[in-house]
Amino acid sequence: MLEVKDLYSYYGKSPVIxxxxxxxxxxxxxxxxGRNGVGKTTLLRTLMGLTDRATGTIRFNGQDLLQKTxxxxxxxxxxxxxxGREVIPRFTVRENLIMGTFPREDGSxxxxxxxxxxxxxxxxxxxxRAGDLSGGQQQQLAIGRALAMKPRIMLLDxxxxxxxPNIVQQIEQVLKQLNREMGLTIILVEQNTRFVREVxxxxxxxxxxxxxxxxPGEALTGxxxxxxxxx
Ligand code: ADP
Numbered sequence: 001m002l003e004v005k006d007l008y009s010y011y012g013k014s015p016v017i018x019x020x021x022x023x024x025x026x027x028x029x030x031x032x033x034g035r036n037g038v039g040k041t042t043l044l045r046t047l048m049g050l051t052d053r054a055t056g057t058i059r060f061n062g063q064d065l066l067q068k069t070x071x072x073x074x075x076x077x078x079x080x081x082x083x084g085r086e087v088i089p090r091f092t093v094r095e096n097l098i099m100g101t102f103p104r105e106d107g108s109x110x111x112x113x114x115x116x117x118x119x120x121x122x123x124x125x126x127x128x129r130a131g132d133l134s135g136g137q138q139q140q141l142a143i144g145r146a147l148a149m150k151p152r153i154m155l156l157d158x159x160x161x162x163x164x165p166n167i168v169q170q171i172e173q174v175l176k177q178l179n180r181e182m183g184l185t186i187i188l189v190e191q192n193t194r195f196v197r198e199v200x201x202x203x204x205x206x207x208x209x210x211x212x213x214x215x216p217g218e219a220l221t222g223x224x225x226x227x228x229x230x231x
Contacts (some may be wrong), residue, residue: 002024002060010044017046019210022211029185030188042209076149079149079153090131091129093126099145104150117143135162136164139167140174156187160195175199205224
C-alpha cells in the first residue's frame with residue numbers, strides 16, 4: 001500500500017531523514033520508535049509533504065506522492081494527526097469534525113456515525129468549544145476529525161503523550177479496533193514501546209535519520225529498549 005524507498009528529507013540544507021526504506025501493507029500496523037530528535041516527526045511530515053524538500057520514492061496505492069501537494073496527499077486518503085493535537089480551540093467539536101471531512105473527494109460533509117460510537121464524549125460535547133475539552137478529549141477529537149475524512153491510512157505522532165492513563169487506554173483500544181476490526185492501516189510514532197510491541201506487525205527504530213533496527217513488534221524487547229532507547 002505504502003512503499004518508501006531511499007527517502008531523504010530536508011529542513012533548509014540539513015538532511016534530517018537520510019535514506020529510509022520501508023513498506024506498509026494494507027491493513028498493517030507499523031510502529032516508528034527512536035529517541036528524541038532522531039527524525040520520527042520529520043518522517044511523518046515528509047509523508048505529508050510538509051518539509052522543505054524530499055528526494056526518493058513514496059508510492060501510495062501505485063501513485064507517486066513525492067510531487068504531490070499536502071492537500072492532494074490528504075485527498076488520496078492519508079490522515080495525519082500531529083503531536084500536540086492541534087484541534088481548533090475556538091471551534092466547537094462539531095465544527096472541528098466537519099473540518100475533518102474537507103479532504104473527502106466525494107464532497108460529503110457527513111460525520112461518520114462510528115466516530116461517536118468510539119468516542120461517546122464527542123457526541124456528548126458536540127456543541128462545546130474544543131478549547132474547553134481536556135487534553136485527552138482533545139486527542140479523541142483529533143483522531144475523530146482524522147476519521148471524518150474516511151482515510152485509507154492514518155499517521156499518528158505520539159497520540160498518548162501527556163494524557164491521563166484511563167484515556168490512554170481508551171485511545172489504544174480505539175487504535176487497535178480501527179486496525180483489527182475496521183482494517184485501517186496505521187503508522188504510529190511512539191515513545192511508548194509497550195504499546196508498539198503489543199500491536200505493531202512491524203517496527204522501525206530510527207537513529208539520526210537512519211534505520212538502525214527493524215522487525216516484528218514482538219522483537220522490540222526490553223533488551224532492545226535498553227540498548228537503543230534508554231536515555
Ligand atoms: P523526533 O520526532 O524523533 O523527536 P524530529 O523529527 O522532531 O525528531 O526532529 C529531527 C531533527 O530535525 C532535529 O534535529 C530537529 O531539530 C530538526 N527539525 C525538526 N523540525 C524542524 C524544522 N521545522 N526546521 C528545522 N529543523 C527541524
